[in-house]
Amino acid sequence: xxxxxxxxxxxxxxxxxxxxxxxxxxxxxxxxxxxxxxxxxxxxxxxxxxxxxxxxxxxxxxxxxxxxxxxxxxxxxxxxxxxxxxxxxxxxxxxxxxxxxxxxxxxxxxxxxxxxxxxxxxxxxxxxxxxxxxxxxxxxxxxxxxxxxxxxxxxxxxxxxxxxxxxxxxxxxxxxxxxxxxxxxxxxxxxxxxxxxxxxxxxxxxxxxxxxxxxxxxxxxxxxxxxxxxxxxxxxxxxxxxxxxxxxxxxxxxxxxxxxxxxxx
Amino acid sequence: xxxxxxxxxxxxxxxxxxxxxxxxxxxxxxxxxxxxxxxxxxxxxxxxxxxxxxxxxxxxxxxxxxxxxxxxxxxxxxxxxxxxxxxxxxxxxxxxxxxxxxxxxxxxxxxxxxxxxxxxxxxxxxxxxxxxxxxxxxxxxxxxxxxxxxxxxxxxxxxxxxxxxxxxxxxxxxxxxxxxxxxxxxxxxxxxxxxxxxxxxxxxxxxxxxxxxxxxxxxxxxxxxxxxxxxxxxxxxxxxxxxxxxxxxxxxxxxxxxxxxxxxxxxxxxxxxxxxxxxxxx
Amino acid sequence: xxxxxxxxxxxxxxxxxxxxxxxxxxxxxxxxxxxxxxxxxxxxxxxxxxxxxxxxxxxxxxxxxxxxxxxxxxxxxxxxxxxxxxxxxxxxxxxxxxxxxxxxxxxxxxxxxxxxxxxxxxxxxxxxxxxxxxxxxxxxxxxxxxxxxxxxxxxxxxxxxxxxxxxxxxxxxxxxxxxxxxxxxxxxxxxxxxxxxxxxxxxxxxxxxxxxxxxxxxxxxxxxxxxxxxxxxxxxxxxxxxxxxxxxxxxx
Numbered sequence: 105x106x107x108x109x110x111x112x113x114x115x116x117x118x119x120x121x122x123x124x125x126x127x128x129x130x131x132x133x134x135x136x137x138x139x140x141x142x143x144x145x146x147x148x149x150x151x152x153x154x155x156x157x158x159x160x161x162x163x164x165x166x167x168x169x170x171x172x173x174x175x176x177x178x179x180x181x182x183x184x185x186x187x188x189x190x191x192x193x194x195x196x197x198x199x200x201x202x203x204x205x206x207x208x209x210x211x212x213x214x215x216x217x218x219x220x221x222x223x224x225x226x227x228x229x230x231x232x233x234x235x236x237x238x239x240x241x242x243x244x245x246x247x248x249x250x251x252x253x254x255x256x257x258x259x260x261x262x263x264x265x266x267x268x269x270x271x272x273x274x275x276x277x278x279x280x281x282x283x284x285x286x287x288x289x290x291x292x293x294x295x296x297x298x299x300x301x302x303x304x305x306x307x308x309x310x311x312x313x314x315x316x317x318x319x320x321x322x323x324x325x326x327x328x329x330x331x332x333x334x335x336x337x338x339x340x341x342x343x344x345x346x347x348x349x350x351x352x353x354x355x356x357x358x359x360x361x362x363x364x365x366x367x368x369x
Numbered sequence: 370x371x372x373x374x375x376x377x378x379x380x381x382x383x384x385x386x387x388x389x390x391x392x393x394x395x396x397x398x399x400x401x402x403x404x405x406x407x408x409x410x411x412x413x414x415x416x417x418x419x420x421x422x423x424x425x426x427x428x429x430x431x432x433x434x435x436x437x438x439x440x441x442x443x444x445x446x447x448x449x450x451x452x453x454x455x456x457x458x459x460x461x462x463x464x465x466x467x468x469x470x471x472x473x474x475x476x477x478x479x480x481x482x483x484x485x486x487x488x489x490x491x492x493x494x495x496x497x498x499x500x501x502x503x504x505x506x507x508x509x510x511x512x513x514x515x516x517x518x519x520x521x522x523x524x525x526x527x528x529x530x531x532x533x534x535x536x537x538x539x540x541x542x543x544x545x546x547x548x549x550x551x552x553x554x555x556x557x558x559x560x561x562x563x564x565x566x567x568x569x570x571x572x573x574x575x576x577x578x579x580x581x582x583x584x585x586x587x588x589x590x591x592x593x594x595x596x597x598x599x600x601x602x603x604x605x606x607x608x609x610x611x612x613x614x615x616x617x618x619x620x621x622x623x624x625x626x627x628x629x630x631x632x633x634x635x636x637x638x639x640x641x642x643x644x645x646x647x648x649x650x651x
Numbered sequence: 652x653x654x655x656x657x658x659x660x661x662x663x664x665x666x667x668x669x670x671x672x673x674x675x676x677x678x679x680x681x682x683x684x685x686x687x688x689x690x691x692x693x694x695x696x697x698x699x700x701x702x703x704x705x706x707x708x709x710x711x712x713x714x715x716x717x718x719x720x721x722x723x724x725x726x727x728x729x730x731x732x733x734x735x736x737x738x739x740x741x742x743x744x745x746x747x748x749x750x751x752x753x754x755x756x757x758x759x760x761x762x763x764x765x766x767x768x769x770x771x772x773x774x775x776x777x778x779x780x781x782x783x784x785x786x787x788x789x790x791x792x793x794x795x796x797x798x799x800x801x802x803x804x805x806x807x808x809x810x811x812x813x814x815x816x817x818x819x820x821x822x823x824x825x826x827x828x829x830x831x832x833x834x835x836x837x838x839x840x841x842x843x844x845x846x847x848x849x850x851x852x853x854x855x856x857x858x859x860x861x862x863x864x865x866x867x868x869x870x871x872x873x874x875x876x877x878x879x880x881x882x883x884x885x886x887x888x889x890x891x892x893x894x895x896x897x898x899x900x901x902x903x
Contacts (some may be wrong), residue, residue: 163806181806186808194804307734413744427816493658503844506856511860589755589838589841597848611764619762630753
């Protein structure tokens with residue numbers, strides 16, 4: 105959407121398969137995210153949500169259309185668009201939690217004392233103030249995700265990209281982290297692109313939910329504003345209505361995927 | 370209320386089936402994969418061949434450093450004389466026999482040591498000492514005990530194989546998920562049944578990995594043994610050619626070793642994969 | 652009695668039983684030329700050591716291994732790191748590596764002897780090759796197998812190419828380098844023994860093969876015993892080093 109802070113405009117993307125026909129993941133994707141907005145991307149598997157995030161992160165390049173942030177095209181990864189990955193395999197096992205959080209600052213050449221102070225601040229913020237000396241292998245899944253969040257926050261990046269960060273966690277931890285994330289985002293006013301499979305999670309977190317079509321060559325199907333006041337609770341009737349609505353749209357796409365698979369047999 | 374689009378798809382998909390579309394795509398992927406592999410090997414071989422040729426031309430001493438052409442010619446000669454095949458077969462025979470016996474003994478011993486605390490405790494110090502002695506160090510002993518014939522070389526290969534397979538098998542027993550054994554106990558299995566029906570198949574991957582490593586060891590040992598004390602075999606071909614300054618024969622021998630070794634390894638991987646598919650549940 | 656104490660006693664008992672059986676069997680049924688008794692081997696060890704020649708043999712063997720090993724480790728690690736970091740070299744290098752790993756290092760002794768003669772340099776080259784190859788192949792595998800998200804995280808946190816190499820790739824590769832060095836040391840010892848049997852006038856390998864001529868089988872067994880001890884110590888050192896110093900890299 106032209107004019108938005110984050111602007112996907114007719115974005116095409118495919119994977120190079122070498123021999124054989126091209127494998128279009130995204131075709132004509134139009135997506136706009138406003139500054140300070142919490143945008144959740146929802147969709148069936150293989151619909152290209154992770155690809156959209158990777159494009160915004162700068163890990164891949166668009167084949168068609170344009171992708172810009174604040175008017176400037178995205179060309180490479182940068183500290184202004186920090187990623188929080190799914191799972192824990194992006195943390196560095198040979199560094200303590202504190203050193204992991206400091207990593208971005210160390211790369212930027214921030215002096216050690218400042219680094220330590222800022223990292224400790226963020227660790228306190230995410231509730232790991234006393235665990236800074238521990239190694240990732242000594243910490244639980246939820247704590248490891250918090251380290252990632254702290255690592256991203258300490259860089260004070262305006263945009264946070266989160267690829268199903270809570271998928272590998274148990275339900276209780278997920279609920280706690282969802283609340284924490286909402287608090288953090290309200291406080292820092294950062295722009296967030298959050299990917300998930302979980303409709304409930306989407307409604308709890310998002311200002312706006314974008315539902316993608318099934319692949320290949322997918323784009324946005326529909327967007328839904330979530331105007332509920334925060335904090336949001338699942339028991340709320342408004343929550344239930346939204347859930348059903350999104351569920352209906354989503355299952356259309358899921359059925360379409362299955363129908364296509366069965367047809368090609 | 371935490372349904373996911375994935376769960377929806379999965380349950381619906383369970384009603385459907387795979388179908389020929391999936392296999393067609395899989396076959397295409399396989400073909401593409403093998404084509405890419407063949408291309409890489411071809412490019413690598415061409416690049417090395419070129420570098421070799423350039424190097425030998427710069428070195429300019431066909432005796433000290435023959436180029437690929439001269440080596441190929443020599444290979445043809447040796448094949449026509451029947452010498453190359455004979456040497457390959459001699460070495461292979463020693464390896465196969467030694468490897469088979471060593472693997473069997475090593476696997477059984479390793480499984481036993483892995484399953485029984487008593488046996489492990491008893492033999493661990495001895496195993497941990499003897500496994501560090503290079504097999505070839507025993508060549509003199511082997512020749513005194515077994516004479517100058519095949520037995521001495523094969524005994525060394527057995528030695529080389531046993532310890533590697535033993536260690537791997539021992540670890541394999543430990544790697545069998547305890548719940549599998551517990552489940553068997555709940556169902557009333559005796560110790561013997563547990564060993565043969567749960568531990569053995571479970572540890573199989575590790576045994577096979579150990580055997581694969583031991584195969585390389587066996588090659589190393591047979592070459593060394595043949596260099597020191599044999600009148601035939603690839604190691605003999607390589608070392609003996611030094612006397613006549615036939616460096617091209619040396620290169621032929623080394624290349625033959627590489628090819629035979631690579632093929633043996635690939636064959637082993639193929640066999641173990643088919644075996645695992647029958648027994649594996651992962 | 653605790654489990655470890657029990658293990659220890661059982662193990663020791665077995666070793667003692669083994670030695671006793673060996674001693675009895677050797678003395679009663681065999682000739683030293685066939686199999687010397689442990690006591691005879693021990694006696695030879697002491698007397699040979701007293702002449703000072705054993706120290707010399709150990710020194711020569713040790714030197715050959717350590718020099719070659721040091722060069723090989725450095726070279727192998729550097730090559731593995733560099734070549735593994737570029738997609739192009741990854742693609743090119745795997746097939747030849749997979750081929751050359753099946754040519755046993757000892758096979759290279761023959762060309763090395765022709766090119767370098769039977770002096771020390773040839774042995775250094777041979778051992779260096781053995782170690783380089785093993786360390787390189789392991790380091791290479793470690794770098795190639797690096798988790799994509801770790802590199803991506805570094806990039807989006809603002810790392811330059813060099814920073815990513817220094818702060819992510821090298822630490823990830825460290826356990827692999829160490830593992831390669833451990834196997835490389837074992838391979839080097841094996842290769843050294845054979846090289847000394849065929850082309851040296853001193854060293855442990857020479858002692859073993861020379862016993863056929865000098866009819867001192869006890870000495871050969873002394874050398875075999877020492878080889879076992881050295882191999883065991885080397886392996887234990889690596890294990891200890893990995894456990895005390897490099898443990899946090901293993902946990903990556």
